[in-house]
Amino acid sequence: MHRSVLFSAASAVLLSACASHHGNMAMTPPAPVADAIRVPAGHKMAMQTVGSGQLLYECRVKANSQADHEWVFVGPTAVLKDRNGATVGKYYGPPATWESSDGSKVTATQVAVAPAGDGNIPHQLVKANPAMGTGSMTGVTYIQRVATKGGxxxxxxxxxxxxxxxxxxxxQADYLFWKAS
Structure with a gap:
Protein backbone atom coordinates (compact mmCIF):
# COMPACT_ATOMS: atom_id res chain seq x y z
CA MET A 1 0.00 0.00 0.00
CA HIS A 2 2.75 2.45 0.98
CA ARG A 3 4.51 1.87 -2.36
CA SER A 4 1.34 2.55 -4.39
CA VAL A 5 0.69 5.75 -2.43
CA LEU A 6 4.24 6.92 -3.16
CA PHE A 7 3.85 6.04 -6.83
CA SER A 8 0.53 7.90 -7.03
CA ALA A 9 2.06 10.97 -5.41
CA ALA A 10 5.12 10.82 -7.67
CA SER A 11 2.90 10.38 -10.71
CA ALA A 12 0.83 13.42 -9.78
CA VAL A 13 3.98 15.52 -9.36
CA LEU A 14 5.38 14.29 -12.69
CA LEU A 15 2.10 14.92 -14.46
CA SER A 16 1.81 18.47 -13.19
CA ALA A 17 5.48 19.18 -13.94
CA CYS A 18 5.13 17.84 -17.47
CA ALA A 19 1.91 19.76 -18.08
CA SER A 20 3.55 23.00 -17.03
CA HIS A 21 6.49 22.44 -19.39
CA HIS A 22 4.55 21.35 -22.46
CA GLY A 23 1.43 23.46 -22.49
CA ASN A 24 -1.51 21.50 -23.87
CA MET A 25 0.45 18.34 -24.64
CA ALA A 26 -1.47 15.44 -23.10
CA MET A 27 1.00 13.82 -20.71
CA THR A 28 0.16 10.64 -18.85
CA PRO A 29 2.08 9.45 -15.82
CA PRO A 30 4.40 6.52 -16.51
CA ALA A 31 3.22 3.08 -15.48
CA PRO A 32 5.31 1.37 -12.81
CA VAL A 33 8.51 -0.05 -14.31
CA ALA A 34 10.86 -2.83 -13.30
CA ASP A 35 13.55 -1.75 -10.85
CA ALA A 36 16.24 -2.58 -13.44
CA ILE A 37 15.06 0.21 -15.76
CA ARG A 38 14.11 2.78 -13.13
CA VAL A 39 15.64 6.23 -13.72
CA PRO A 40 17.91 7.26 -10.83
CA ALA A 41 16.62 9.82 -8.32
CA GLY A 42 17.28 13.43 -9.21
CA HIS A 43 15.75 13.32 -12.70
CA LYS A 44 12.37 14.46 -14.02
CA MET A 45 10.49 13.43 -17.12
CA ALA A 46 10.82 16.10 -19.80
CA MET A 47 9.05 14.50 -22.77
CA GLN A 48 7.02 11.42 -23.74
CA THR A 49 6.86 10.05 -27.25
CA VAL A 50 5.42 7.04 -29.02
CA GLY A 51 7.84 5.49 -31.49
CA SER A 52 6.54 3.33 -34.30
CA GLY A 53 8.51 1.84 -37.12
CA GLN A 54 10.75 -1.09 -37.95
CA LEU A 55 13.71 -2.92 -36.46
CA LEU A 56 16.21 -4.44 -38.89
CA TYR A 57 17.73 -7.87 -38.19
CA GLU A 58 20.41 -9.79 -40.11
CA CYS A 59 21.16 -13.53 -40.14
CA ARG A 60 24.74 -13.94 -38.88
CA VAL A 61 27.06 -16.55 -37.42
CA LYS A 62 26.73 -16.58 -33.62
CA ALA A 63 29.62 -15.07 -31.71
CA ASN A 64 32.13 -17.71 -30.54
CA SER A 65 30.65 -20.29 -32.90
CA GLN A 66 31.31 -21.39 -36.45
CA ALA A 67 28.26 -23.63 -36.83
CA ASP A 68 25.41 -21.78 -35.15
CA HIS A 69 23.50 -18.84 -36.61
CA GLU A 70 21.15 -16.22 -35.19
CA TRP A 71 19.16 -13.12 -36.09
CA VAL A 72 21.16 -10.10 -34.90
CA PHE A 73 19.66 -6.65 -34.30
CA VAL A 74 21.13 -4.15 -36.79
CA GLY A 75 19.20 -0.92 -36.17
CA PRO A 76 15.89 0.93 -35.82
CA THR A 77 13.93 3.28 -38.05
CA ALA A 78 10.97 4.91 -36.30
CA VAL A 79 8.89 8.06 -36.18
CA LEU A 80 8.43 9.69 -32.77
CA LYS A 81 5.06 11.29 -32.04
CA ASP A 82 3.77 13.15 -29.02
CA ARG A 83 0.64 12.00 -27.16
CA ASN A 84 -1.49 14.16 -29.49
CA GLY A 85 -0.18 12.30 -32.57
CA ALA A 86 2.03 15.10 -33.90
CA THR A 87 5.42 14.04 -35.27
CA VAL A 88 8.15 15.38 -32.98
CA GLY A 89 11.19 13.47 -34.18
CA LYS A 90 12.72 10.21 -35.30
CA TYR A 91 14.75 7.30 -33.94
CA TYR A 92 17.37 5.58 -36.08
CA GLY A 93 20.76 3.89 -35.98
CA PRO A 94 23.34 2.68 -35.60
CA PRO A 95 24.31 4.23 -33.37
CA ALA A 96 20.96 4.51 -31.60
CA THR A 97 19.97 8.16 -32.17
CA TRP A 98 16.87 10.06 -31.04
CA GLU A 99 16.49 13.23 -33.11
CA SER A 100 13.95 15.97 -32.42
CA SER A 101 12.23 17.88 -35.21
CA ASP A 102 14.11 20.94 -33.90
CA GLY A 103 17.39 19.31 -35.02
CA SER A 104 18.78 18.46 -31.58
CA LYS A 105 19.68 14.81 -31.05
CA VAL A 106 21.21 12.36 -28.60
CA THR A 107 22.87 8.98 -28.78
CA ALA A 108 22.86 6.70 -25.77
CA THR A 109 24.33 3.59 -24.16
CA GLN A 110 22.18 0.78 -22.77
CA VAL A 111 22.20 0.53 -18.98
CA ALA A 112 19.60 -2.21 -18.38
CA VAL A 113 16.69 -4.17 -19.84
CA ALA A 114 13.60 -5.81 -18.36
CA PRO A 115 11.21 -8.38 -19.88
CA ALA A 116 8.17 -7.01 -21.71
CA GLY A 117 6.19 -10.16 -22.45
CA ASP A 118 6.18 -12.70 -25.26
CA GLY A 119 6.60 -11.22 -28.72
CA ASN A 120 7.75 -7.82 -27.43
CA ILE A 121 11.26 -6.40 -27.32
CA PRO A 122 12.40 -5.74 -23.74
CA HIS A 123 11.85 -2.54 -21.86
CA GLN A 124 15.11 -0.61 -21.70
CA LEU A 125 16.97 2.15 -19.87
CA VAL A 126 19.72 4.02 -21.71
CA LYS A 127 22.06 6.76 -20.50
CA ALA A 128 22.20 9.64 -22.96
CA ASN A 129 25.41 11.17 -24.23
CA PRO A 130 25.57 14.99 -24.38
CA ALA A 131 23.11 16.37 -26.93
CA MET A 132 24.19 17.54 -30.36
CA GLY A 133 22.55 20.82 -31.32
CA THR A 134 20.29 22.94 -29.17
CA GLY A 135 16.65 22.11 -28.55
CA SER A 136 14.42 19.63 -26.78
CA MET A 137 17.16 16.97 -26.54
CA THR A 138 19.50 19.38 -24.73
CA GLY A 139 20.00 18.13 -21.18
CA VAL A 140 18.43 14.68 -21.71
CA THR A 141 20.16 12.30 -19.30
CA TYR A 142 18.18 9.05 -19.62
CA ILE A 143 15.67 7.52 -22.02
CA GLN A 144 13.32 4.70 -21.06
CA ARG A 145 11.71 2.40 -23.62
CA VAL A 146 8.47 1.00 -22.21
CA ALA A 147 5.07 -0.26 -23.42
CA THR A 148 6.74 -2.20 -26.23
CA LYS A 149 4.70 -4.02 -28.86
CA GLY A 150 6.37 -6.42 -31.27
CA GLY A 151 9.92 -6.00 -32.52
CA GLN A 172 6.02 0.29 -31.27
CA ALA A 173 7.30 1.65 -27.95
CA ASP A 174 6.93 4.60 -25.65
CA TYR A 175 10.15 6.59 -25.21
CA LEU A 176 10.33 8.65 -22.02
CA PHE A 177 13.01 11.35 -21.95
CA TRP A 178 14.43 12.41 -18.58
CA LYS A 179 16.56 15.40 -17.52
CA ALA A 180 18.36 16.20 -14.27
CA SER A 181 16.07 18.07 -11.91
Missing part, protein backbone atom coordinates in the same frame (compact mmCIF):
# COMPACT_ATOMS: atom_id res chain seq x y z
CA UNK A 152 11.41 -9.37 -31.61
CA UNK A 153 13.77 -11.12 -34.02
CA UNK A 154 12.10 -12.94 -36.93
CA UNK A 155 10.98 -16.49 -36.17
CA UNK A 156 12.01 -17.71 -39.60
CA UNK A 157 15.11 -19.95 -39.77
CA UNK A 158 18.57 -18.40 -39.76
CA UNK A 159 21.23 -20.76 -41.13
CA UNK A 160 24.16 -20.95 -43.51
CA UNK A 161 21.58 -21.14 -46.32
CA UNK A 162 20.40 -17.57 -45.68
CA UNK A 163 23.48 -16.07 -44.01
CA UNK A 164 23.41 -12.30 -44.57
CA UNK A 165 19.65 -12.19 -45.13
CA UNK A 166 17.93 -9.14 -43.65
CA UNK A 167 14.42 -8.91 -42.24
CA UNK A 168 12.46 -5.97 -40.85
CA UNK A 169 10.04 -6.34 -37.96
CA UNK A 170 7.33 -3.83 -37.05
CA UNK A 171 7.34 -2.47 -33.50
Missing amino acids: VAPNMPCSSANLGAKQTVVY
Whole structure:
Protein backbone atom coordinates (compact mmCIF):
# COMPACT_ATOMS: atom_id res chain seq x y z
CA MET A 1 0.00 0.00 0.00
CA HIS A 2 2.75 2.45 0.98
CA ARG A 3 4.51 1.87 -2.36
CA SER A 4 1.34 2.55 -4.39
CA VAL A 5 0.69 5.75 -2.43
CA LEU A 6 4.24 6.92 -3.16
CA PHE A 7 3.85 6.04 -6.83
CA SER A 8 0.53 7.90 -7.03
CA ALA A 9 2.06 10.97 -5.41
CA ALA A 10 5.12 10.82 -7.67
CA SER A 11 2.90 10.38 -10.71
CA ALA A 12 0.83 13.42 -9.78
CA VAL A 13 3.98 15.52 -9.36
CA LEU A 14 5.38 14.29 -12.69
CA LEU A 15 2.10 14.92 -14.46
CA SER A 16 1.81 18.47 -13.19
CA ALA A 17 5.48 19.18 -13.94
CA CYS A 18 5.13 17.84 -17.47
CA ALA A 19 1.91 19.76 -18.08
CA SER A 20 3.55 23.00 -17.03
CA HIS A 21 6.49 22.44 -19.39
CA HIS A 22 4.55 21.35 -22.46
CA GLY A 23 1.43 23.46 -22.49
CA ASN A 24 -1.51 21.50 -23.87
CA MET A 25 0.45 18.34 -24.64
CA ALA A 26 -1.47 15.44 -23.10
CA MET A 27 1.00 13.82 -20.71
CA THR A 28 0.16 10.64 -18.85
CA PRO A 29 2.08 9.45 -15.82
CA PRO A 30 4.40 6.52 -16.51
CA ALA A 31 3.22 3.08 -15.48
CA PRO A 32 5.31 1.37 -12.81
CA VAL A 33 8.51 -0.05 -14.31
CA ALA A 34 10.86 -2.83 -13.30
CA ASP A 35 13.55 -1.75 -10.85
CA ALA A 36 16.24 -2.58 -13.44
CA ILE A 37 15.06 0.21 -15.76
CA ARG A 38 14.11 2.78 -13.13
CA VAL A 39 15.64 6.23 -13.72
CA PRO A 40 17.91 7.26 -10.83
CA ALA A 41 16.62 9.82 -8.32
CA GLY A 42 17.28 13.43 -9.21
CA HIS A 43 15.75 13.32 -12.70
CA LYS A 44 12.37 14.46 -14.02
CA MET A 45 10.49 13.43 -17.12
CA ALA A 46 10.82 16.10 -19.80
CA MET A 47 9.05 14.50 -22.77
CA GLN A 48 7.02 11.42 -23.74
CA THR A 49 6.86 10.05 -27.25
CA VAL A 50 5.42 7.04 -29.02
CA GLY A 51 7.84 5.49 -31.49
CA SER A 52 6.54 3.33 -34.30
CA GLY A 53 8.51 1.84 -37.12
CA GLN A 54 10.75 -1.09 -37.95
CA LEU A 55 13.71 -2.92 -36.46
CA LEU A 56 16.21 -4.44 -38.89
CA TYR A 57 17.73 -7.87 -38.19
CA GLU A 58 20.41 -9.79 -40.11
CA CYS A 59 21.16 -13.53 -40.14
CA ARG A 60 24.74 -13.94 -38.88
CA VAL A 61 27.06 -16.55 -37.42
CA LYS A 62 26.73 -16.58 -33.62
CA ALA A 63 29.62 -15.07 -31.71
CA ASN A 64 32.13 -17.71 -30.54
CA SER A 65 30.65 -20.29 -32.90
CA GLN A 66 31.31 -21.39 -36.45
CA ALA A 67 28.26 -23.63 -36.83
CA ASP A 68 25.41 -21.78 -35.15
CA HIS A 69 23.50 -18.84 -36.61
CA GLU A 70 21.15 -16.22 -35.19
CA TRP A 71 19.16 -13.12 -36.09
CA VAL A 72 21.16 -10.10 -34.90
CA PHE A 73 19.66 -6.65 -34.30
CA VAL A 74 21.13 -4.15 -36.79
CA GLY A 75 19.20 -0.92 -36.17
CA PRO A 76 15.89 0.93 -35.82
CA THR A 77 13.93 3.28 -38.05
CA ALA A 78 10.97 4.91 -36.30
CA VAL A 79 8.89 8.06 -36.18
CA LEU A 80 8.43 9.69 -32.77
CA LYS A 81 5.06 11.29 -32.04
CA ASP A 82 3.77 13.15 -29.02
CA ARG A 83 0.64 12.00 -27.16
CA ASN A 84 -1.49 14.16 -29.49
CA GLY A 85 -0.18 12.30 -32.57
CA ALA A 86 2.03 15.10 -33.90
CA THR A 87 5.42 14.04 -35.27
CA VAL A 88 8.15 15.38 -32.98
CA GLY A 89 11.19 13.47 -34.18
CA LYS A 90 12.72 10.21 -35.30
CA TYR A 91 14.75 7.30 -33.94
CA TYR A 92 17.37 5.58 -36.08
CA GLY A 93 20.76 3.89 -35.98
CA PRO A 94 23.34 2.68 -35.60
CA PRO A 95 24.31 4.23 -33.37
CA ALA A 96 20.96 4.51 -31.60
CA THR A 97 19.97 8.16 -32.17
CA TRP A 98 16.87 10.06 -31.04
CA GLU A 99 16.49 13.23 -33.11
CA SER A 100 13.95 15.97 -32.42
CA SER A 101 12.23 17.88 -35.21
CA ASP A 102 14.11 20.94 -33.90
CA GLY A 103 17.39 19.31 -35.02
CA SER A 104 18.78 18.46 -31.58
CA LYS A 105 19.68 14.81 -31.05
CA VAL A 106 21.21 12.36 -28.60
CA THR A 107 22.87 8.98 -28.78
CA ALA A 108 22.86 6.70 -25.77
CA THR A 109 24.33 3.59 -24.16
CA GLN A 110 22.18 0.78 -22.77
CA VAL A 111 22.20 0.53 -18.98
CA ALA A 112 19.60 -2.21 -18.38
CA VAL A 113 16.69 -4.17 -19.84
CA ALA A 114 13.60 -5.81 -18.36
CA PRO A 115 11.21 -8.38 -19.88
CA ALA A 116 8.17 -7.01 -21.71
CA GLY A 117 6.19 -10.16 -22.45
CA ASP A 118 6.18 -12.70 -25.26
CA GLY A 119 6.60 -11.22 -28.72
CA ASN A 120 7.75 -7.82 -27.43
CA ILE A 121 11.26 -6.40 -27.32
CA PRO A 122 12.40 -5.74 -23.74
CA HIS A 123 11.85 -2.54 -21.86
CA GLN A 124 15.11 -0.61 -21.70
CA LEU A 125 16.97 2.15 -19.87
CA VAL A 126 19.72 4.02 -21.71
CA LYS A 127 22.06 6.76 -20.50
CA ALA A 128 22.20 9.64 -22.96
CA ASN A 129 25.41 11.17 -24.23
CA PRO A 130 25.57 14.99 -24.38
CA ALA A 131 23.11 16.37 -26.93
CA MET A 132 24.19 17.54 -30.36
CA GLY A 133 22.55 20.82 -31.32
CA THR A 134 20.29 22.94 -29.17
CA GLY A 135 16.65 22.11 -28.55
CA SER A 136 14.42 19.63 -26.78
CA MET A 137 17.16 16.97 -26.54
CA THR A 138 19.50 19.38 -24.73
CA GLY A 139 20.00 18.13 -21.18
CA VAL A 140 18.43 14.68 -21.71
CA THR A 141 20.16 12.30 -19.30
CA TYR A 142 18.18 9.05 -19.62
CA ILE A 143 15.67 7.52 -22.02
CA GLN A 144 13.32 4.70 -21.06
CA ARG A 145 11.71 2.40 -23.62
CA VAL A 146 8.47 1.00 -22.21
CA ALA A 147 5.07 -0.26 -23.42
CA THR A 148 6.74 -2.20 -26.23
CA LYS A 149 4.70 -4.02 -28.86
CA GLY A 150 6.37 -6.42 -31.27
CA GLY A 151 9.92 -6.00 -32.52
CA VAL A 152 11.41 -9.37 -31.61
CA ALA A 153 13.77 -11.12 -34.02
CA PRO A 154 12.10 -12.94 -36.93
CA ASN A 155 10.98 -16.49 -36.17
CA MET A 156 12.01 -17.71 -39.60
CA PRO A 157 15.11 -19.95 -39.77
CA CYS A 158 18.57 -18.40 -39.76
CA SER A 159 21.23 -20.76 -41.13
CA SER A 160 24.16 -20.95 -43.51
CA ALA A 161 21.58 -21.14 -46.32
CA ASN A 162 20.40 -17.57 -45.68
CA LEU A 163 23.48 -16.07 -44.01
CA GLY A 164 23.41 -12.30 -44.57
CA ALA A 165 19.65 -12.19 -45.13
CA LYS A 166 17.93 -9.14 -43.65
CA GLN A 167 14.42 -8.91 -42.24
CA THR A 168 12.46 -5.97 -40.85
CA VAL A 169 10.04 -6.34 -37.96
CA VAL A 170 7.33 -3.83 -37.05
CA TYR A 171 7.34 -2.47 -33.50
CA GLN A 172 6.02 0.29 -31.27
CA ALA A 173 7.30 1.65 -27.95
CA ASP A 174 6.93 4.60 -25.65
CA TYR A 175 10.15 6.59 -25.21
CA LEU A 176 10.33 8.65 -22.02
CA PHE A 177 13.01 11.35 -21.95
CA TRP A 178 14.43 12.41 -18.58
CA LYS A 179 16.56 15.40 -17.52
CA ALA A 180 18.36 16.20 -14.27
CA SER A 181 16.07 18.07 -11.91
